[in-house]
Amino acid sequence: MKQITTIAIKEFKDYFISPIAYIVISLFLIVTGWFFFSTFFIFGRADLRDFFSLLPITFSFIIPAVTMRLFSEEKNVGSYETLLTMPVSFTDIALGKFFAATLFSLSLLVPTLSYPLFIAFIGDLDPGPVIGGYIGAVFLAGAYSSIGLFASSLTRNQIISFIIGCAMCFTLTILDKLLFFMPEKIIGIVNYVGSNSHFLNIAKGVIDSRDILYFVSVIFIFVFSTYLVMHEKN
Amino acid sequence: MIEVQNLTKYYKDFCAVDNISMTIRKGEILGLLGPNGAGKTTTLRMLTGYFRPSSGSITIKDYVMPEDNLKIKSLIGxxxxxxxxxxxxxxxxxxxxxxxxKGIDDKEARYDRFLQLSDLCGLSAIMAKPIADLSKGLKQRVGLAHAMMTDPEILILDEPTSGLDPNQIAEIRNIIKTIGKEKTIIFSTHILSEAEATCDRIAIINNGRVVADDTTANLKQNAGRSSFIRLAIQGAQKNDxxxxxxxxxxxxxxSQVSENEKHILSFEIRCSDNTDFRSQIYLKIKETDWIIVExxxxxxxxxxxxxxxxxxEK
Incomplete structure (x- = not known):
């Protein structure tokens, strides 16, 4: 446990030492801010629904950019060897890096807390969906971080790991929009596998154990796959 | 201390390490010598648990790889x-x-250890610098401090002096010698004089196999015939x-090696058995008016x- 915290804190700090953190946060705020506020005053609704419905798409591009360096950079520089020859287990490393990435993805959301504050100031904001939306965002960030972590463990090239991560996250996000092309028998399964509907359920303010179980399973599957990749590659 | 048996490592079809067995005793400084690509690094990586061997076993103290991997990793720097x-x-x-x-949780203990290490490795001036700004020699010292953090019983160093300038090489060698008095050290190199100067025992690896494994003194003695006397003389004719x-x-x-512009003749004198003829040669030359330069x-x-x-083999 102690090892996990040490690794997580180190990785989290790493983001803020280099310019990555600031670039990614700015980019995220520009993208979400623009798409959200460009239509906000036209509709004139005092809620954050548009912001949250866009979040899975923005996250599926932003989070792989956050996670791509986790393993790839270490493998490229060679510090992976130093890390693995210290008395830490694979599980500690995978979990430590996973928590760091999730935590950083969540810190992206901190500046966006000004949106609900601002809206509450000018209109009548229903707090339920907003709280639900942020809880959903925590799970979504966790799930996509675990996918990005897995993608990063596959290769020493950061660009490749970014692309793999994007492809996987984006596929999960749009899966429920592809149901139209699926044979009738598997529609139920495919719908369950897609992340968008689970996230939107929570974002509506309906916290259902099935949705939470879905995100926890995704996190477990990909952190465990990362562990397996590490094991297989040494 | 360290028992290696029938250690083998395949990369796909390529056999990098082929059936190596050796025992390393406590307190020994073992030099792994070999040409590039001989399998030195692979062997060391398996000893540290970074690579899994394709077959064979490694036992360190009473711990067996890979079951006690974490325990072994904490014994090794x-x-x-x-x-x-x-x-x-x-x-x-x-x-x-x-x-x-590495599990030094106490803040005071950590600080004390940093002080010791920065003395030993000469880090005090660079403690507050980013690692990216350090020269290669300084990085190597930080790496050494990393390896010695918990004062481990076994130190494994992979080409610790490669790419360093002569001053830095001397410094690193001194550090190795200082800590080698009480620790077991395994290090790889392809610089022969380095191994000769620092190691108690030398293992030569070629194509993944151990081709020689003996104490430094024994190895040198067995090859004693290759010693020769170098003599340079001024003011003489070659035939004389x-x-x-x-x-x-x-x-x-x-055999004459060279004659330079100042008419200094250089010779290499070998002896078919191992007798030392230096005194006779000196006395003979003393009778002439030649000048011995070397x-x-x-x-x-x-x-x-x-x-x-x-x-x-070709």
């Missing part, structure tokens, strides 16, 4: 080739991170010198063994 570190961290932050991962020297004994084999016994022992054992 390892400096990988060219000391890969986190470039965006400060030296102090890096050492603190390593200390925490050869005549004079061959008069001493029939066993001497004299007169020295040289040994090529290790170099010769190394070349013989690692020559590619």
């Amino acid at each position: 390892y400096l990988p080739e060219s000391a890969p570190l986190y470039h965006n961290m400060l030296v102090y932050d890096y050492l603190e991170y390593v200390a925490k991962l 010198v050869v005549d004079l020297l061959s008069g001493i004994s029939e066993k001497l084999d004299i 007169f020295q016994k040289e040994s090529q022992a290790l170099e010769k063994i190394f070349r013989e054992l690692t020559r590619e």
Whole structure:
């Protein structure tokens, strides 16, 4: 446990030492801010629904950019060897890096807390969906971080790991929009596998154990796959 | 201390390490010698648990790999080739991170250890610098401090002096010698004089196999015949010198190496058995009016063994 915290804190700090953190946060705020506020005053609704419905798409591009360096950079520089020859287990490393990435993805959301504050100031904001939306965002960030972590463990090239991560996250996000092309028998399964509907359920303010179980399973599957990749590659 | 049995490593079809067995005793400094690509790094990586062997077993103290991997890793301090570190961290932050991962939880204890290490490795001036700004030699020292963090019983160093300037090489060698008095050290190198100067025991690896494994003294003795006397003389004619020297004994084999613009003749004198003829040669030359510019016994022992054992069979 102690090892996990040490690794997580180190990785989290790493983001803020280099310019990555600031670039990614700015980019995220520009993208979400623009798409959200460009239509906000036209509709004139005092809620954050548009912001949250866009979040899975923005996250599926932003989070792989956050996670791509986790393993790839270490493998490229060679510090992976130093890390693995210290008395830490694979599980500690995978979990430590996973928590760091999730935590950083969540810190992206901190500046966006000004949106609900601002809206509450000018209109009548229903707090339920907003709280639900942020809880959903925590799970979504966790799930996509675990996918990005897995993608990063596959290769020493950061660009490749970014692309793999994007492809996987984006596929999960749009899966429920592809149901139209699926044979009738598997529609139920495919719908369950897609992340968008689970996230939107929570974002509506309906916290259902099935949705939470879905995100926890995704996190477990990909952190465990990362562990397996590490094991297989040494 | 360390028992290696039938250690083998395949990369796909390529056999990098082929059936190596050796025992390393406590307190020994073992030098792994070999040409590039001989399997030195792979062997060390398996010893540190970074690579899984394709077959064979490694036992360190009473712990067996891979079951007690974590335990073994905490016994070993390892400096990988060219000391890969986190470039965006400060030296102090890096050492603190390593200390925490290696289980030094107490803040005071960590601080004390940093002081000792910065004395030993000469880090005090660079503690607050980013690792990316350090020269190669300084990075190597940080890597060494990393390896010695918990004062481990076994130190494994992969080419600790490669790419360093002569001053830095001397410093690193001194550090190895200082800590080698009480620790077991395994290090790889392809510089022969380095192994000769620092190791108690030398293992030569070629094509993944151990081709020689003995104490440094024994290895040199077995190759004793390769020693020769280097003699440089001013003010003499070549034929006179050869005549004079061959008069001493029939066993001497004299070959002229060069003559430079100041008419200094250089010779290499070998002896078919291992007798030392230096005194006779000196007395003979004293009778003439030649000037001895250089007169020295040289040994090529290790170099010769190394070349013989690692020559590619064609």
